[in-house]
Amino acid sequence: MDGWLATTAGITFFWTGVVVAISFIEAPLKFRAPGITVPLGLGIGRLVFRAVNSLEALLAMVLVVALVLAGADALVWVPLAVAIAALALQVVVVRPALSKRSDAVLAGEDAPRSHAHLGYVAFECVKLIALVLGGVSALASG
Template sequence: MLALVVLTMVPLMWCGMIVAISFIETPLKFRAPGMTHALGVGIGRLVFKALNYVEAALAVVFVGSWTQRHDLVGVTAAVLMVLCTAALTLQMTVLRPAMAKRTKALAATALNQPGTAPVKGKTGTLTHLAYIGSEAFKVVALPIIGIHIILAVAA
């Protein structure tokens, strides 16, 4: 029974966390009064590191429950979960570390040049855009996984 609850809950909770952090909190943070670009990306570096570790824990919990109730995870849900886990692995091992180098350099520059104004209209690097794309993929895939499992339970 616990595996059933976890299999239906984890993908939807995981999706909600991504939406809340990546697509609501992050853009709004840069609109806060007095928020500099350097401070915003410094906070983001901490928040996304924590988010990725929580996502990894959720993936492990999901897979553990999957081993208990493999009958509920069909091919579509399985493939999407593997792809979500691969996207998370890419974020944690390649994309976020590459972005951290850039944000640390930005923070160092801001410390050496106090009063640095926020950067306006700056587009992200290709790495940043890849990170956003992988987040968007997970936001689409995770609810589909949850829905497929709920339908498998109902069947």
């Protein structure tokens, strides 16, 4: 296997693990912990997702470099481009809407539930599937 394709696969599966651990395990469980109120959970979530999205942006940049250096074909590029696009949409479009609601809740307002949360989860699912497909494609290309 080409070293850059192996690097691509490694980064992709590491990123997959981050998404699963934070979005599908930590985020929903946090609100079940004793003593965690909605405002406290939202405050924790904002910090965690800001950090995770920063890490994901770094991984995406390194991934693009690895893809270029590997000379990867479209079977590898396309799903990983979808994952990167999903991340960009989450950060640029969905997170600001989520921040408005969490700002209101943290200010003590009784804000209605946001449909933006469902959008964020949908993009997480798209990102997860795309990362797995891209990682498997990188392994198969090597």
